[in-house]
Amino acid sequence: MSEACQILHRVFNALPRLDANYSEQTIPRNGIYILFEKGETAHGTDRIVRIGTHTGQDNLRQRLKEHLFTPNKDRSIFRKHIGRCFLNKNNDPFLARWDLDLTNRENRLRYKNQINQKKLIETENAVTSYMQEKFSFVVFAEPIKSKRCDLETQLIATVAQCEDCHPSPSWLGNHHPNSAIKKSGLWNVQGRTKTPLTTSQAKDLAATLTD
Numbered sequence: 001m002s003e004a005c006q007i008l009h010r011v012f013n014a015l016p017r018l019d020a021n022y023s024e025q026t027i028p029r030n031g032i033y034i035l036f037e038k039g040e041t042a043h044g045t046d047r048i049v050r051i052g053t054h055t056g057q058d059n060l061r062q063r064l065k066e067h068l069f070t071p072n073k074d075r076s077i078f079r080k081h082i083g084r085c086f087l088n089k090n091n092d093p094f095l096a097r098w099d100l101d102l103t104n105r106e107n108r109l110r111y112k113n114q115i116n117q118k119k120l121i122e123t124e125n126a127v128t129s130y131m132q133e134k135f136s137f138v139v140f141a142e143p144i145k146s147k148r149c150d151l152e153t154q155l156i157a158t159v160a161q162c163e164d165c166h167p168s169p170s171w172l173g174n175h176h177p178n179s180a181i182k183k184s185g186l187w188n189v190q191g192r193t194k195t196p197l198t199t200s201q202a203k204d205l206a207a208t209l210t211d
């Protein structure tokens, strides 16, 4: 299991690295993204901290934009996770409000007067700044939806179950209210306990990515 994870770390660290200044044309329309975070290392290289994909066809570019740069937590569970850590770390009671989904009209009306808009904007901005400063990523194409969704799960399981991958003591995710994130060291909750890639499957994937 650790060997498969090591292969993944080697191959993903070798792909062209993108950061907040990426150009959209370099992103395939369909595929998987792998995130790295400043200060996090594993297997002698940058540690994988999140794996993600998209379900809507041709939607990868849009998905990355929503996660990293669009100040609306309700469009991105990843942004929600980062905000939860900031608020939980400071014992901020706004956490309960941050957790509400405001894309839902009923919730929007019900909580209209309870949401401190200034605080909401401040938290969204703090999340965006953190994203831009700390994260870099690589992407690879996978046009077939079922394949990229299955592979996403297998990649998450492989890294989450690896015994050699650990978050650093100062990792922001250690402050998440859900201890699953701290335990796995990944900004992913789904997929952690599924079947990981075998060493030979990881080698096959590496071969297709280094052709």
Ligand SMILES: [Zn+2]
Pocket: 002, 005, 006, 042, 043, 159, 162, 163, 164, 165
């Ligand atoms: Zn590992």
